Amino acid sequence: MALTDAQLQELAEAKAVRSETRRPTVPALEAMLFEPLPVLDHGFIRVVDYMGDDNAVVQAARVSYGRGTRAANEDRGLIRYLMRHRHSTPFEMCEIKYHVKLPIFVARQWIRHRTANVNEYSARYSIMDREFYLPAPEQLAAQSSDNRQGRGAVLQGEEAARVLSLLRQDAMTNYDHYQEMLNADEAGNILDPSRQGLARELARMNLTLNAYTQWYWKTDLNNLLHFLSLRADSHAQYEIRVYAEAMLRSLEAWVPLVAEAFRDYRLGAVTLSAQMMDVLRRMLAGEAVAQEGSGLSKREWRELMAQLGRDA
Amino acid sequence: MALTDAQLQELAEAKAVRSETRRPTVPALEAMLFEPLPVLDHGFIRVVDYMGDDNAVVQAARVSYGRGTRAANEDRGLIRYLMRHRHSTPFEMCEIKYHVKLPIFVARQWIRHRTANVNEYSARYSIMDREFYLPAPEQLAAQSSDNRQGRGAVLQGEEAARVLSLLRQDAMTNYDHYQEMLNADEAGNILDPSRQGLARELARMNLTLNAYTQWYWKTDLNNLLHFLSLRADSHAQYEIRVYAEAMLRSLEAWVPLVAEAFRDYRLGAVTLSAQMMDVLRRMLAGEAVAQEGSGLSKREWRELMAQLGRDA
């Protein structure tokens, strides 16, 4: 992972500092602060700060005055009720801030979630690191033949080797030329005093989309759940899904009751159309329903049968 | 202030709880947690939770890894630079959550700030308290004669007494009828077992706009500053300005360097149009500029002269 010794030292020192607070505090998440969770070959997520806990959701729902006196059992029920009925505003009362290192093409997907605060490392201002993502062999997948947005079988043998070699070689060459154009090395030292060096804001355009960038990303719990429901999903591209999965682990440490309700009512939930519900009712009444008379398209029929664990 | 003994007891107990944290902590703001600041006759603001400090702004601006090692002096310079040049994203990295009790007509202005998270006490679900705002005598102002949105001289004598009496009497009568329609008292006890009682979501419509409501309101520091720049301004209605002023005090406890820069570059700053700048340059060159040849309308001329402390 791309942290220098100086940075690791700084994190270790920061981690050792303890303060006293009257704010809600979650020991399981405190343990993760200053601890980067590795993702992909050079990336990570790291929880930088947080506000609130399971109880803050409950408290907002009750607009009560203190930390509440109800039994823990009732809190769980209330959180599950809120999640099931999509009462989203109490979940907005918790906030979390991450430091993330990620490939630029992943950052481009991620940034489409607009309801978050972002501070990204600036390649106008600073020199980018020599780091880029190369897929592990088992991730070098062919284009899916039946899904224009998906992956098929893993590439093998010579084709796999060629792909990996092209990705590595092009990223390296482009980075070498990036430095040559800048007339500077990673630390900013001038390479050739007889040259001026291209402006950083221009030289960066030669980098490839698998170059790593990093940012601070801060969001409320409700938007985090929305992000995770889309990006921890099996339809999400693998390279962003692994970030979402690492964030799910921080979610479980932070707000265990919310995380449990989220798994039951969102991640594992299925939305069925009016017509699908009608088919279901007929099936439960003992009718043998076929696609033709179902009111569903072939595609929807397949989707429904898959959800019900039946052959289409 | 409208906190029951039970609530004050609960706050006192919550206040006594201390935890250990690795998060950035601000002792001056910790001291304000669980302490409602009174506003108007029955309202308050209370800081419930916060994330980040002055240093978190600096850290985001640098996308650095730990708590930073630069001199405090450089941090102040960087914060002032960011504020002066409207680099707003680093300020989004801090978050604060308030509990606010406020009259409904103030809540209606406040909610127009959309980039915040809100959980309001629900009058569909619960019975409202018998509390409403009555202006102090020195706030009973006449309509301004030269500003359709402002206040003029304070009402005196009989007219003032009559206004105050009407406001009090109507609020009381409407609240009495609210309870009668609900067929319930504030605690929810049924008044007359022979009646059904109107649904809460309907009965509430009889309340007046000076009835108090309350909410949790959470926002990031950048949006808080935007809110304060509009609502702590002299053009804001007095009844919302006093809330903004109480929040300014929490801002100073929380992020003193940001608060200082905010006062210098935002609250006390003046924006001058291209034409106004041209007038200024001519005046500084010794020219005697008059409104006629200034390129400014009479209204703009008056505004500029007022800013320069000169007679129009």
Added chain:
Amino acid sequence: MALTDAQLQELAEAKAVRSETRRPTVPALEAMLFEPLPVLDHGFIRVVDYMGDDNAVVQAARVSYGRGTRAANEDRGLIRYLMRHRHSTPFEMCEIKYHVKLPIFVARQWIRHRTANVNEYSARYSIMDREFYLPAPEQLAAQSSDNRQGRGAVLQGEEAARVLSLLRQDAMTNYDHYQEMLNADEAGNILDPSRQGLARELARMNLTLNAYTQWYWKTDLNNLLHFLSLRADSHAQYEIRVYAEAMLRSLEAWVPLVAEAFRDYRLGAVTLSAQMMDVLRRMLAGEAVAQEGSGLSKREWRELMAQLGRDA
């Protein structure tokens, strides 16, 4: 409905003006422009302007260059696919602007939808009309006994008459006193030259929450659908649901394919939790599942059985 003769005249004139445009145009919606749809006793919605049509959604999904050449049939399939799989960004490419007249307590619910643009009639600046909402007799419902947020049976006889009389009388009295405090009538004429009149921004606090206000409200199609899914729902309060239902009619005129997909996949759809799907699979396999062994709470079990049209 609260439009003066002068306003109706102005609308009639505006309606007669036709221009030529190269923009996508929807004749069925054009016919609704400048035509207020009545809602409640004095309210209305009126479509002021719109951008885009069904085809604009398709075009955005394809990021194509013109009006597209695919068969209409394929467009319908694509829109249904986008709706089913919650691909929301293409729906953001259409925009609609309404003029709405509505009671203040409804406006307070409505404004919680933050992703819209709003310009509301200002009671700081102008004098409010003498108009307030009084429920029709069949809407004078008692508090629900099993749902803290809902309505029960309709009030009858003396209780109903008393409620209606209180609502009417209090609204009238408060409005009379509003004018007295302002020292002005609805048209702004001074009532008593010997008095100053209270500032409008203060006098308004005496109005009741059933007073009518009005605003321009503009949103994109995706957010409109989200608003409608919550507010055209049977759990929404009647007084906002009737607005949503009127807007649904404008939706059908505007984007009929989107409206159809919305009814099938959103309004009529049901989201089932992981545990509920498991119960379903067991039932379809012929197992007699009871609440006890279902993994569902009693409440969830009742909800599921209701969805399946079965006795709990």
Added chain:
Amino acid sequence: MALTDAQLQELAEAKAVRSETRRPTVPALEAMLFEPLPVLDHGFIRVVDYMGDDNAVVQAARVSYGRGTRAANEDRGLIRYLMRHRHSTPFEMCEIKYHVKLPIFVARQWIRHRTANVNEYSARYSIMDREFYLPAPEQLAAQSSDNRQGRGAVLQGEEAARVLSLLRQDAMTNYDHYQEMLNADEAGNILDPSRQGLARELARMNLTLNAYTQWYWKTDLNNLLHFLSLRADSHAQYEIRVYAEAMLRSLEAWVPLVAEAFRDYRLGAVTLSAQMMDVLRRMLAGEAVAQEGSGLSKREWRELMAQLGRDA
């Protein structure tokens, strides 16, 4: 510009279609619909649709009912008043939609403006075009020596030639390898039937940041002005500034009164801090103020003197 003959043909046909509408229509902007404005070497902006005009801003400010009857002169005054005093909500009542073709590194800056709707061409789904940005010789600037975010003198001779050659060669090579990995040409034809081809969502990571992408981008007028105030500014990177300048031309065609007020009160305006205003007042009173006694830092003093057209 990268429009195929088929696309140009489609645009020409679409452009020929006229409809009748009752909506506000702006002939000068209608003339620009379906007409891409070229930007950089292969990019463009094209207005796809719009809602509202100067009058719609006025109408929202008055929450009036029709197209208004005031003199045009009063409308201009009102728009200038709203702009000067940052009353932003009436400007939110107009909306515009662009189709933009732009280099990815520009898209990454642009997307940071979150309050807009975006549909981008998907490289997960489709194959990217062989097009990338190469700066014109006069834009090949060196890194600024006094501004870490800016450009200095233009590179000359051998260094310029070398930079241009590297940029071209790397972009070409990477694109060639992109196709080789995909095992497909731009039209999607398979190159070598014995290979599978890497998934599109993976192959794209080999592209350089100067590759062109395209999107539909839709925003309200208030946010457009905010975007333009930042991106048409001299501190913005040249490659995004030229897009903002092309959009300024569409702004002037669309809402000429708003555009005029925007130039006077925003683009050409200067914000002076409390301390700067104090210095000004002293200078106007005839005092010879120097940096030392001014209360300003050296940097601020230089900024102020530059604004006043004086030597620091």
